Amino acid sequence: MAKRIVIDKSENRLRLYENGRLTTTYPVGTGRSQELTPVGRFSIVLKIVNPSWTDPDTGRTTPGGVPANPLGTRWMGLSIGRGSKYGIHGTNNPGSIGRHVSSGCVRMHNRDVEELFRLVPLGTQVVIQP
Numbered sequence: 001m002a003k004r005i006v007i008d009k010s011e012n013r014l015r016l017y018e019n020g021r022l023t024t025t026y027p028v029g030t031g032r033s034q035e036l037t038p039v040g041r042f043s044i045v046l047k048i049v050n051p052s053w054t055d056p057d058t059g060r061t062t063p064g065g066v067p068a069n070p071l072g073t074r075w076m077g078l079s080i081g082r083g084s085k086y087g088i089h090g091t092n093n094p095g096s097i098g099r100h101v102s103s104g105c106v107r108m109h110n111r112d113v114e115e116l117f118r119l120v121p122l123g124t125q126v127v128i129q130p
Contacts, residue, residue: 003119005044005088005126007106009037012098014088014106016119026116028088029096029107034130036104038086042126044076046083047117051075067092072110074117078126088126089113 004017009030016024031037050064053071062069072090077083090110091097097109106128108116 003121003124005116005120005124007037007088007126007128009034009039009100009128009130012100014108014116016116024116024119026108026112027098029091029099029101031102031104032100036102037106037128038080038104039128039130042078042080042086042128044083044088044120044122044124044126045079046075046077046087047122048075048077049073049117051089072108072113074110074113076113076117076120088116 002019006015012028012030014026014028015022050073051071052061052064053069054061070092075087075089077087080086086104088106090113091107094109096107
């Protein structure tokens with residue numbers, strides 16, 4: 001069964017298709033400016049449960065699985081930068097969902113990203129539209 005994710009930045013919506021048929025839609029948060037969330041065709045190349053996060057400003061690492069972690073409970077890395085630069089992930093800030101607030105990643109409610117994580121395999125195509 002071919003699965004494909006389409007993310008519409010203008011609507012802040014992620015749509016999951018299976019064999020060309022829309023199966024699920026989720027609200028997401030995307031880049032605070034148009035340039036920050038890349039547009040194009042990518043694939044999921046990395047999947048991590050309870051990812052750790054390193055603050056790019058301080059170099060301090062927040063371990064996975066703790067409430068202070070801004071990546072939430074799941075990380076699905078995209079084929080930009082070998083899966084570590086941009087991803088679809090959870091969040092510890094649910095109020096950011098539906099808004100243009102991120103540094104480029106696609107944020108989801110933790111319950112939604114956990115469901116999507118189970119539904120899509122590595123290699124799933126991800127299309128990000130303006």
